[in-house]
Amino acid sequence: MKLRRKILTASLAATIIGLSACGGGGDDEATAPVEDSPEFEAGTTMAELAEQGSIVVGTKYDQPGFGLENLEGELEGFDVEIAKIIAAALGIAAEDIEYMETPSAVREEVIEDGDVDLVAATYTINEERALRITFAGPYYQAGQQIMVLTDNDTITGPDSLMENPDAIVCSVTGSTPSQNIQEYLASPEQLVLFEEYSLCADALTNGQVQAVTTDNVILAGFVSGSDGEFKLVGEQFTEEPYGIGIEKGDVAFCEFINETLAAAAESGAYEEAWETTAGMIEGAELPELPEPAPCA
Amino acid sequence: MDAITENLDAFWSGFLTSLGICLWAMVGSLFLGTVLAGCRVSPVPPLRAFGTWWVTTFRNTPLTVVLFFFAFGLPAIGINASFYFFGVSGLVVYTSAFVCEAIRSGINSVSAGQAEAARSIGLTFGQSLTLVVLPQALRTVVPPLGSVIIAMFKNSAVVGAFGVGGDLFSTGATLTSAQGYANLPVITGVAIGYLAITLPAGAILQVIERRVAISR
Numbered sequence: 254m255k256l257r258r259k260i261l262t263a264s265l266a267a268t269i270i271g272l273s274a275c276g277g278g279g280d281d282e283a284t285a286p287v288e289d290s291p292e293f294e295a296g297t298t299m300a301e302l303a304e305q306g307s308i309v310v311g312t313k314y315d316q317p318g319f320g321l322e323n324l325e326g327e328l329e330g331f332d333v334e335i336a337k338i339i340a341a342a343l344g345i346a347a348e349d350i351e352y353m354e355t356p357s358a359v360r361e362e363v364i365e366d367g368d369v370d371l372v373a374a375t376y377t378i379n380e381e382r383a384l385r386i387t388f389a390g391p392y393y394q395a396g397q398q399i400m401v402l403t404d405n406d407t408i409t410g411p412d413s414l415m416e417n418p419d420a421i422v423c424s425v426t427g428s429t430p431s432q433n434i435q436e437y438l439a440s441p442e443q444l445v446l447f448e449e450y451s452l453c454a455d456a457l458t459n460g461q462v463q464a465v466t467t468d469n470v471i472l473a474g475f476v477s478g479s480d481g482e483f484k485l486v487g488e489q490f491t492e493e494p495y496g497i498g499i500e501k502g503d504v505a506f507c508e509f510i511n512e513t514l515a516a517a518a519e520s521g522a523y524e525e526a527w528e529t530t531a532g533m534i535e536g537a538e539l540p541e542l543p544e545p546a547p548c549a
Numbered sequence: 550m551d552a553i554t555e556n557l558d559a560f561w562s563g564f565l566t567s568l569g570i571c572l573w574a575m576v577g578s579l580f581l582g583t584v585l586a587g588c589r590v591s592p593v594p595p596l597r598a599f600g601t602w603w604v605t606t607f608r609n610t611p612l613t614v615v616l617f618f619f620a621f622g623l624p625a626i627g628i629n630a631s632f633y634f635f636g637v638s639g640l641v642v643y644t645s646a647f648v649c650e651a652i653r654s655g656i657n658s659v660s661a662g663q664a665e666a667a668r669s670i671g672l673t674f675g676q677s678l679t680l681v682v683l684p685q686a687l688r689t690v691v692p693p694l695g696s697v698i699i700a701m702f703k704n705s706a707v708v709g710a711f712g713v714g715g716d717l718f719s720t721g722a723t724l725t726s727a728q729g730y731a732n733l734p735v736i737t738g739v740a741i742g743y744l745a746i747t748l749p750a751g752a753i754l755q756v757i758e759r760r761v762a763i764s765r
Binding site for chain 2: 381431461
């Protein structure tokens, strides 16, 4: 009874806070100050966007810590904050950013079709994708890792999967981790794929799979929420640099984004963006801004 | 169209996986559906109630929910099997409800005199059902039964999302999101794959329909 009342009070408080946040109208304090009518060379994407005063950003709506739609319908996450930093440098306030949901499968398409100005959606830079779009950044370096039940001592890293052909690994359909893990498996039957990582976590609890693999930050979220049921094993065995997707060949915009990211790292806006989002996941360490890749 | 030609082997293995799921589920659901239809017209009230309950439950539940209960509900109460088995079973259980109703409508179309005649020469209920009524009922329901089975072939795409993987639809998802191929050609390839299953199935059904047709 007491507990229930506590929960009720808490949820009531949350609602009030949520309401007042809405009532405030303005966005939560922007991590980077919005530039006051910045000047850009005519004809560039920056000039166009600054003139227009708004920007369309593609992001994920279901990725905790990076791009997640909360109960008030607002987006929160590191990707979203990075987009706000870029928008601010263009003189666009956070409330003038228009978001579009871009699940993994459509990211190249929306850029090619011009539906969005940029995509920040846990978007791993790789060669195949770079054929169709240009990547700015990276702004974060993730790495693939393996999560198992706490009492599992047989799986200690990706290499022990080959030695335990009965161990089943779970990942998400169409994700890069599901591709990367295949070289560590004794047979294709060792891999089980779902639509969402939360289903993998359920299957792990049920004992239907023995391991879950994806980027470390996503797994860290599950470990911290599992009450000691899950643990991470082994080192990160891949490098997943997250980049910002823009139209193919827009070198000027790419360089502008890289400069903006470097400035944000200097001013502490980058750190603050991390601390208020993915950094709140237990076990997630503050990243250094990775060296930018050449724009092409 | 490079996306298709470059990945023919991926599409082929996806096609085989999907075909396997479809065939197992077809055999299973036709058998189970027929048994259920028998239950629904049987003179034993508990069997009738069971048949009605089955149809009401599974015909009115979305397939994804049924599959979810198979893939995650059963293991939670200690029943464990491969995801492939769970996926096919879920599809069988779901489709059997539709098969049952199609067959029952066929049974209702057989004139009552047939069953009465069968009873009057001393056949039991089981005998009159399997020897007299069902053979006449099944040939009248080939078209609706065919629609149910073809719908099931397409529903098999959902099974891929429940841990089976490697079926046609998941293959498409892997090519588009992980390997960065454009959606349109890949999904076209997926569609061709499903058509390669459903179009021959439709043709076979037409042949069967002609073969078993009776004039009344």
